[in-house]
Structures are given as structure tokens and as C-alpha cells.
Amino acid sequence: MIRVFIAQHPAEAHFFKGVLDTAGIESEIRHESLFGASGGVPVNEARPELWVLDDARAAEAAALLRQQGPTGLEASRLWRCASCGELVEAQFTACWKCGADAPV
Ligand SMILES: [Zn+2]
Numbered sequence: 001m002i003r004v005f006i007a008q009h010p011a012e013a014h015f016f017k018g019v020l021d022t023a024g025i026e027s028e029i030r031h032e033s034l035f036g037a038s039g040g041v042p043v044n045e046a047r048p049e050l051w052v053l054d055d056a057r058a059a060e061a062a063a064l065l066r067q068q069g070p071t072g073l074e075a076s077r078l079w080r081c082a083s084c085g086e087l088v089e090a091q092f093t094a095c096w097k098c099g100a101d102a103p104v
Pocket residue numbers: 081082083084085086095096097098099100
């Protein structure tokens with residue numbers, strides 16, 4: 001499983017899960033109950049997370065979220081290296097495997 005998104009609140013997590021459901025990509029939301037337990041006050045540790053069950057579809061899911069997200073950016077925690085095809089976490093600006101630059 002690969003985490004593809006950290007939502008600001010549960011409604012956002014469910015919205016993006018719906019996007020993936022529509023595309024036939026299985027996903028699940030984690031930490032939603034923690035959010036509720038925090039009394040509705042979002043704290044970093046309690047952000048709902050969206051995980052894609054099938055690792056092979058994580059890049060596809062991230063691309064979909066990027067398209068859907070008005071704020072886009074946080075939606076995708078992964079990018080796929082155009083050179084070697086490796087999945088790379090968003091904070092890296094170059095592929096850890098082959099050193100190719102991240103797509104703009
Ligand atoms: Zn690469």
C-alpha cells in the first residue's frame with residue numbers, strides 16, 4: 001500500500017477517495033477516527049490519509065488527484081521518473097535511483 005494523499009479534513013479525504021473509486025482504484029482512508037477523537041481540531045498527527053491498496057496504481061492515483069485538486073500540489077506525494085519509471089516521493093527533486101530531474 002502507498003499513501004498518496006494527506007487530507008486537511010475527512011470530507012476532503014472522502015472526496016478524493018470517490019475520485020479513485022470512480023477510476024476503479026481501490027483505496028482506504030486512515031487516521032479518520034483520530035481526527036474525530038481530536039474533537040474536530042485538526043492536528044498534524046490526526047490528518048486523514050488516503051492509501052492506495054495496489055502499489056502498481058499509486059502513480060495513476062496521484063495523477064488523478066493532481067488533476068482533481070484545486071490546490072493540487074499536496075495531492076500528489078509521488079511522481080514517476082520519466083527515465084527509469086521509479087516512483088519517487090514528492091519532496092525529492094531528482095530520482096533517487098537514476099538521478100533524473102523531477103518533471104516540472
Ligand atoms: Zn529514475
